[in-house]
Amino acid sequence: MTAAAPLPGRQPLAEADLAALERCGISRRTAEAAGLFRVDSAGGAALVGRRPGSGNFSGIAFPYVTPGQDRPREFRLRLDNPPYELQPDGTRKPKNKYLSPPGTRAMLYFPPGARTEWLQDSSLPIYLVEGEKKCLALSDLSWHNLADSSEKPRWLSIGIGGVWNWRGVVGREAAPDGSHVPVKGPIKDLDLIAWRGRRAVIVFDTNVRSNAQVQGGRWELTRELRRRGARLSWFDWPRGVPEGVNGIDDLIGLWGRERVLELFEGGVIREAPASLGDCERTFERIDEDRFRLELPSAGITLEVDRLKWSSGELHGELLVRCDLPGVRSYDGTVAVARVNLSSIASRKAFSKELQARGPIEGLDWSLLLEELAQRTLAAQRSSAEVVELSDAPLPETENLYFNVDKFRLLRNHP
Numbered sequence: 001m002t003a004a005a006p007l008p009g010r011q012p013l014a015e016a017d018l019a020a021l022e023r024c025g026i027s028r029r030t031a032e033a034a035g036l037f038r039v040d041s042a043g044g045a046a047l048v049g050r051r052p053g054s055g056n057f058s059g060i061a062f063p064y065v066t067p068g069q070d071r072p073r074e075f076r077l078r079l080d081n082p083p084y085e086l087q088p089d090g091t092r093k094p095k096n097k098y099l100s101p102p103g104t105r106a107m108l109y110f111p112p113g114a115r116t117e118w119l120q121d122s123s124l125p126i127y128l129v130e131g132e133k134k135c136l137a138l139s140d141l142s143w144h145n146l147a148d149s150s151e152k153p154r155w156l157s158i159g160i161g162g163v164w165n166w167r168g169v170v171g172r173e174a175a176p177d178g179s180h181v182p183v184k185g186p187i188k189d190l191d192l193i194a195w196r197g198r199r200a201v202i203v204f205d206t207n208v209r210s211n212a213q214v215q216g217g218r219w220e221l222t223r224e225l226r227r228r229g230a231r232l233s234w235f236d237w238p239r240g241v242p243e244g245v246n247g248i249d250d251l252i253g254l255w256g257r258e259r260v261l262e263l264f265e266g267g268v269i270r271e272a273p274a275s276l277g278d279c280e281r282t283f284e285r286i287d288e289d290r291f292r293l294e295l296p297s298a299g300i301t302l303e304v305d306r307l308k309w310s311s312g313e314l315h316g317e318l319l320v321r322c323d324l325p326g327v328r329s330y331d332g333t334v335a336v337a338r339v340n341l342s343s344i345a346s347r348k349a350f351s352k353e354l355q356a357r358g359p360i361e362g363l364d365w366s367l368l369l370e371e372l373a374q375r376t377l378a379a380q381r382s383s384a385e386v387v388e389l390s391d392a393p394l395p396e397t398e399n400l401y402f403n404v405d406k407f408r409l410l411r412n413h414p
Contacts, residue, residue: 010046119194129248163221
């Protein structure tokens with residue numbers, strides 16, 4: 001539905017809605033200024049272009065208003081009761097909790113009161129979060145305890161619909177067969193903002209610590225904004241965040257604005273790595289013959305399994321995963337093959353193939369593979385305990401033999 005069309009089923013937010021938003025760090029004043037409203041199922045279906053009766057579309061609507069404009073350009077609907085899908089671990093997860101009209105292109109979400117001059121003021125930092133609710137909560141926090149005479153907040157909060165929703169269809173081009181195919185790239189809303197010299201902070205949800213797709217989205221957004229001249233920083237979730245906290249809005253609601261503001265000013269925001277080669281690495285032993293090297297910030301994993309020594313050389317099955325765009329992979333797996341970790345030639349051939357499938361700027365696959373090989377070899381060698389035969393204890397006599405029908409046989413003899 002376009003912004004100019006009538007909105008059937010539109011209702012003011014209920015007191016329960018306002019209370020729930022307040023528990024997420026969004027004040028009543030901000031919710032009203034943002035123009036949030038409630039729709040019943042029929043109104044929600046009409047709002048996002050769904051067939052009435054095909055589901056329950058009651059929920060809260062978030063108008064998208066560009067700074068300097070009076071009318072919403074589109075709406076996004078947060079369902080009260082989204083359908084759930086069963087996860088591999090047996091848990092249930094909401095599916096399609098937020099809905100937009102079909103064909104809607106990805107857009108940036110701006111909080112109420114955002115001014116056009118702020119978009120061009122590179123001295124005002126920008127904090128990017130996932131979604132509208134988090135944007136509003138972070139916007140409230142940016143004004144917290146500032147003097148009434150303050151003309152602008154500590155930062156400008158901007159919401160993106162998901163970790164990859166800063167990218168979208170930006171046009172169409174002719175294919176070799178004469179058809180037209182969509183072209184994806186950074187959305188045009190990014191051009192509204194003067195990025196050069198501006199500090200930009202990415203505040204993604206807690207699963208940025210473990211979800212490769214979220215990590216990849218953060219890294220690619222970092223690259224894109226850095227290409228535009230911004231100075232990038234990342235929000236690192238601190239230890240001790242309670243179970244169940246998903247986004248910054250949950251944390252503000254739980255801990256309060258004062259404590260979270262102190263957290264922001266206390267070192268949880270750090271400069272983003274300059275390149276993938278500078279990203280933090282983790283190396284761990286999963287079990288006896290399985291090792292993993294990860295770049296959590298970039299969503300890259302190298303895992304070697306089924307290790308076996310043969311003729312003094314260590315062989316294993318190597319699996320490489322990467323979710324960054326531009327990497328040729330099957331379901332996130334770039335390559336899997338048997339590799340001789342002790343052989344430079346074997347490592348070189350495999351890294352050459354990785355480079356061909358994933359030509360990522362600032363990433364040297366050969367160095368990653370070399371690091372995995374050296375650390376795995378060192379771990380395997382250190383785990384093998386060396387015992388002098390002269391010092392080895394002799395087995396007890398009863399453990400050397402066993403009797404079968406009066407015959408005395410060696411226990412470990414073929």
